[in-house]
Amino acid sequence: MIQPKPRGECPGASPFGHSPVAREETTMYDHRRLGRELGLFGSDPLIGSGLPYWLPDGATVRHTLEEYIRGAERRAGYQHVYSPVLGKRELYELSGHWSHYNEDMFPPMDLGGEQVVLRPSLCPHHAVIYRSRAHSYRELPLRMAELGGMYRAELSGVLGGLSRVRAIQLNDAHIFCTLDQVAEEARAALGMIRRAYGALGIRPSRYRLSLPGPGGKYVAAPAMWERSIALLTEILDRSGLPYEEGEGEAAFYGPKIDVQVTDSAGRESTLSTVQIDFHQPERFDLHYIGPDGARHRPVMVHRSIIGSVERAVAHLVEEHGGAFPAWLAPTQLVILPISGSEVAAAEAVAERCARLGLRARLAGPERGSLGARIRDARLVPYQLVVGAKEAADGRVALRLRGGRRLDPQPADAVLRRIGALVDAHRTELWGCAEVDTW
Numbered sequence: 001m002i003q004p005k006p007r008g009e010c011p012g013a014s015p016f017g018h019s020p021v022a023r024e025e026t027t028m029y030d031h032r033r034l035g036r037e038l039g040l041f042g043s044d045p046l047i048g049s050g051l052p053y054w055l056p057d058g059a060t061v062r063h064t065l066e067e068y069i070r071g072a073e074r075r076a077g078y079q080h081v082y083s084p085v086l087g088k089r090e091l092y093e094l095s096g097h098w099s100h101y102n103e104d105m106f107p108p109m110d111l112g113g114e115q116v117v118l119r120p121s122l123c124p125h126h127a128v129i130y131r132s133r134a135h136s137y138r139e140l141p142l143r144m145a146e147l148g149g150m151y152r153a154e155l156s157g158v159l160g161g162l163s164r165v166r167a168i169q170l171n172d173a174h175i176f177c178t179l180d181q182v183a184e185e186a187r188a189a190l191g192m193i194r195r196a197y198g199a200l201g202i203r204p205s206r207y208r209l210s211l212p213g214p215g216g217k218y219v220a221a222p223a224m225w226e227r228s229i230a231l232l233t234e235i236l237d238r239s240g241l242p243y244e245e246g247e248g249e250a251a252f253y254g255p256k257i258d259v260q261v262t263d264s265a266g267r268e269s270t271l272s273t274v275q276i277d278f279h280q281p282e283r284f285d286l287h288y289i290g291p292d293g294a295r296h297r298p299v300m301v302h303r304s305i306i307g308s309v310e311r312a313v314a315h316l317v318e319e320h321g322g323a324f325p326a327w328l329a330p331t332q333l334v335i336l337p338i339s340g341s342e343v344a345a346a347e348a349v350a351e352r353c354a355r356l357g358l359r360a361r362l363a364g365p366e367r368g369s370l371g372a373r374i375r376d377a378r379l380v381p382y383q384l385v386v387g388a389k390e391a392a393d394g395r396v397a398l399r400l401r402g403g404r405r406l407d408p409q410p411a412d413a414v415l416r417r418i419g420a421l422v423d424a425h426r427t428e429l430w431g432c433a434e435v436d437t438w
Contacts, residue, residue: 029264031317032161038322038379040313040330041162050159050166052310057330060359061316062169062309064328066147068199068425069171069305072192078145078173083125085149089115094283095124100217100252106153118151123277123302126174127284130298135288140298141177141185147309148172162314163269169309175301176286182299186235186257186274189303193259193272196305199425200316201325204271205262207241209233211255213248219279228254228276253279256302264318271312275302323401326381326429327422333360334377335396338387340365345391349384349411356419374399381429382418384411400429 035041040058047053054062070080089108092098097105097120108115119125126144135142150168158164175185197203209232212218212225219225232255236243243257250256256275262268277300280286287295306312316324326332333353337346346362353360363373370385377383383399390396395408421428 029318029321031163031263031314034317034322035161035314038317040317048166049156050154050164052162052165058313060330061313061324061328065306065309065312065316066169066171068327069147069196070145072196072305073143073145073173076143076188076192078143080145081126081129083122083129083146083148085119085151086116087119087124089117091124091128092117092120095121095127095280096219096253096283097121097124100219104152104154106151120150120152122146122148122150122170122172123174123280123300124284126172127280127286127300130174130176131284131286135176135298137178137288137290137296140288141175141181143173143175143185145173162310162317163263165308165310171304171306171309171312173303173305175303176281176288176298177301178288178296179299182231182276182301183235183238185301186232186276186303187239189274189301189305190235190239190241190257192303192305193274196272199325199427200306200312200328201427202261202315202319204259205268206260207236207243208246208249208258208260208270209236209243209255210246210249210251210258212250216248216250217252218250219253221279224278225255228278231276232257232274251275251277251302253277261315263315269311269315271307271315273302273304273307276300277302321379323379323381325425325427326418327425329379329381330359331361331377331380332358332422333382333384333418334373334380335360335362335384335386336370336373336377337362337364337391338370338385341388342386342391345394346384346386349386349396349415352411352415356415358415358419358422384414406430 035058038057039055040061041052041054043052089098101120105120106118108117129144148170150170151166152168154164154166177185211229236257249258254275254277256273258270259272260268261271281297281300286298288298290296335346335349337343343364350360350362363377367373374383379401381401385397385399387397390408394411396411396414397408398406398414
C-alpha cells in the first residue's frame with residue numbers, strides 16, 4: 001500500500017514551502033514503480049526505450065504543471081513562442097552544437113537535398129526568432145519562453161523512467177538583455193525557481209556554479225568565459241545562497257548556475273538552471289539599436305525553472321509518494337455518499353466542483369464500504385463524506401488526506417476554500433492554523 005509521505009505542520013517554515021524533513025527519515029519511493037501503480041505513465045518496446053507515454057492522470061499532472069509555469073512566466077513579463085522540433089544541420093553548425101554536442105544528437109535526416117536534425121536544444125531557434133526583426137534598447141530585456149520538445153540520443157544504459165529520456169519537454173526561456181541588465185534578470189530567475197519549488201513542495205539539495213573542466217568540448221574564448229564566470233559568481237554571492245563549484249559541468253558555450261535535487265536513492269540531478277551566454281549572440285550576429293543609434297550586442301540569459309517536465313514529474317512522484325499538493329493532484333476531491341440515498345446530493349456536489357474547475361470524482365457505495373472507499377482514496381487531498389444529515393442540509397463532512405476530520409460544513413463554503421487554496425498553489429490542505437498532513 002502506498003502511504004503519503006509525512007510532512008511538516010505548517011508550510012512556510014522553510015524557504016521552499018514545508019518544514020525540512022531529513023531524507024533518511026522519510027519513505028523511499030521509486031517513481032518508475034509508482035508511475036505504473038498510480039497510472040501516470042508507461043512505456044512499450046514497440047514505441048522505444050526512453051520514449052514514455054502519459055496516461056490520463058499523468059497527463060493531468062503534466063498539463064497542470066505546464067500551465068502553472070506558463071502563468072508564472074506571463075506574470076514575470078515573458079512572451080511565449082512556438083518553434084519546430086526540427087532544424088537544418090546548418091542551424092546547429094552555426095550555434096556550435098554540431099561541433100561541440102553532436103555525439104548527443106540524433107543523426108541527420110536527408111530531406112529534399114537538405115539535412116535536418118531533431119533539435120537537442122531550443123536556444124538556436126530562439127536566437128533566430130530574436131533576429132527576425134530589429135530591436136531597440138527600449139524593448140530590453142526581451143524575455144522569450146517556450147515549453148517545447150527536444151531530443152537527445154541518450155545511450156540505453158542510462159535511460160530510466162521519466163528521469164532520463166530521449167524525448168524531452170523542456171521549460172525553457174531566453175532573455176535578451178544589455179550587460180547592465182544581466183545580474184537583475186538572473187536574480188529574478190532564481191527567485192522564480194524558489195517560488196516554484198515552494199508551490200511544488202520540494203527543495204534543492206544544493207546550488208552549483210558549473211564551470212568548464214579539462215578535456216571538455218568548450219568554446220575557445222577565454223575572455224568570454226572569465227566575464228561570464230565573474231558575473232555568475234557575483235550573482236550567487238549577492239544572493240546569499242550557499243553554493244559549490246563544479247568543474248566540467250558547464251555548457252559548451254558558458255558557465256551556469258545549476259539547482260540540484262536528490263532522488264530517493266540519493267542520486268543527484270539538475271532540475272533548474274540559469275546560464276549566461278555571450279557566444280550565441282555573436283554567432284547569430286544578434287544586435288539591438290542603443291540610445292546612441294548604433295548597433296550593440298545583447299547578452300543571452302538561458303533560464304529554466306523546472307527544466308525537463310519529465311524529470312520534474314519523476315522527482316515530484318518520488319518526493320511526495322504520489323500524494324501531490326492539492327493544486328497538482330490528478331484528483332483533488334473524492335465525494336463519498338454513505339448509501340444510495342445520498343448519491344443525488346453527492347452528484348450535485350460533483351457538479352459544483354466542475355463549475356469551480358476542481359477535479360473531483362464520485363465514489364459511490366457500489367465500490368464497497370465507506371472505509372474501503374476512504375482507503376482507496378488515501379492519496380486524494382480531500383474526501384467529502386455525504387451522509388443523510390449532510391444531504392438534508394447541504395453540508396459535507398470533510399476528511400483531509402492523512403486522516404484528519406473536520407466538522408460538517410456547508411458544501412459551498414468548503415469548495416470555495418479549497419478552490420482558493422488550489423488557485424493560490426498552496427501546499428497546505430486547509431490552513432496553517434490547523435495541522436495538515438500531505
